[in-house]
Amino acid sequence: MQLTTLKKLIFDKNIFAFLKLGKHVDTMYRTSFVTAANSSGVLDFLNQGGKTLEQLQQLLTVDESKKGALSAWLNCGVTLKELSLRDGKYQLKGKLSKHLAKDDNQIAAALFEEAIRYHYDALLSAPQRFCGGQAYQLADQDGQVIAKSSRILEPFVEEAIDWALKTKPTPQSILEVGCGAGQYLVYLRQRLPDSDILAIDYQQDVAEQARQRLKAANILDIAVEHRSFFDLQGEAQFDLITLHNNIYYFNEAEREQVCALALQLLKPGGKLLLTTSCQGGTSAISALNLWFSLSEVGGALPDAQQFQQMLTKAGFSDVAIKRLLPGESYFAFCAVK
Ligand SMILES: C[S@@+](CC[C@H](N)C(=O)[O-])C[C@H]1O[C@@H](n2cnc3c(N)ncnc32)[C@H](O)[C@@H]1O
Missing domain, CATH: 3.40.50.150 (Vaccinia Virus protein VP39)
Structure with a gap:
């Protein structure tokens, strides 16, 4: 790194401001990934043992053209340390994913999913929704969840x-x-x-x-x-x-x-x-x-x-x-x- 770049970084308040926010952003990434992995059956599947990309592709019925996107999504899980990838197999690694994968925790997992999918969206989109944005319908929630x-x-x-x-x-x-x-x-x-x-x-x-x-x-x-x-x-x-x-x-x-x-x-x-x-x-x-x-x-x-x-x-x-x-x-x- 050039000295001028380092100087710019030291005096750039935005970089420090963002670093302070990093853990909140990570929480958001982690909760989103793990919720989707749980509701799609991926956590349950990995709970039975390590699985290859192809096995996960089959589970989620992912078209060949979207295999790259599936790999990118799983890679997010690996980066967040919720999954590991060893010898070509994905495994459960993080505390949150292991917790949500347990059979005994499925009611708590559904409550977690309700918060992440519906409450999070309501908090995020409320200002637009006050001003003529679409009102939620019953179909916006998964009745079974x-x-x-x-x-x-x-x-x-x-x-x-x-x-x-x-x-x-x-x-x-x-x-x-x-x-x-x-x-x-x-x-x-x-x-x-x-x-x-x-x-x-x-x-x-x-x-x-x-x-x-x-x-x-x-x-x-x-x-x-x-x-x-x-x-x-x-x-x-x-x-x-x-x-x-x-x-x-x-x-x-x-x-x-x-x-x-x-x-x-x-x-x-x-x-x-x-x-x-x-x-x-x-x-x-x-x-x-x-x-x-x-x-x-x-x-x-x-x-x-x-x-x-x-x-x-x-x-x-x-x-x-x-x-x-x-x-x-x-x-x-x-x-x-
Ligand atoms: C949050 S769930 C609660 C389910 C259950 N009573 C419980 O406490 O676990 C609300 C339920 O009310 C049902 N519901 C809403 N409006 C209804 C109506 N007009 N007639 C019958 N059921 C209705 C929904 O379909 C949904 O299953």
Whole structure:
């Protein structure tokens, strides 16, 4: 290097400024690479042992003309030390990729993917989206990833279900709205072996995922229908209606309709149990709030107090609220018709 170049570098503030940012840039590269490697099945494949470029090409069904791009992508993983390349075989090397590849960590991995794919994009594109940019649609999220990531809340939702079932009478007919991967249907069936349970979900692939989940648990008496809550009409027929982690898929006006429809479908004395993240949470909940604020799917997360009032205004009595996660804005609402 010439002395003049070295002098320029020493006095160039931008170079030092960039060096200070280097670790943040690396984090961004690392998280992007590892997320894509996990969701495409590459981490799982490499977890079984080293693989050649050709084997990875086959796994990802990469056309011969794109083999160079695949190699460039894998090389990023090697540079980031998430992969190694020895004797022509790629292997898992980094702590993050090994962590995400583990079978036991797949719910956490889905949550990580949700943050990297959707929350990151919302934070990055928000200023354009405020000014006429396209609003997010339901199809912008992979329903199966969301259904899986939502499972991180399982212990808290199960606590909410126990809370709602504490007071008699025991519900005989139950409707679960937006059942996702179906894990709460399994829990409900364990808690109430004799009840009639109907589940619905708006997304076909997610409804299918719930059916598979029930089948795997050998539960064959819960129907999972692919339909919207608003398609259900008719008489008061349920003792309990549950909505977990989906009220923000409905906009403000629709939330009033959800409450009115739930009230219509519940028998006198029946209960509505709803769990949701609310305004005022930590970074993950704030980013979730941003995504839904920028979407056409629903709207911002509810304010807990205002939502409680909305239920009362809709005609419910005894509207109780319970914080499920200490220090986090995650609540259950239980309201009686
Ligand atoms: C974040 S997921 C939560 C899934 C599940 N309840 C859980 O807690 O794991 C929200 C689910 O609500 C469903 N959903 C959204 N709007 C709906 C509607 N109008 N009718 C039925 N399901 C709906 C979505 O398809 C999605 O599967």
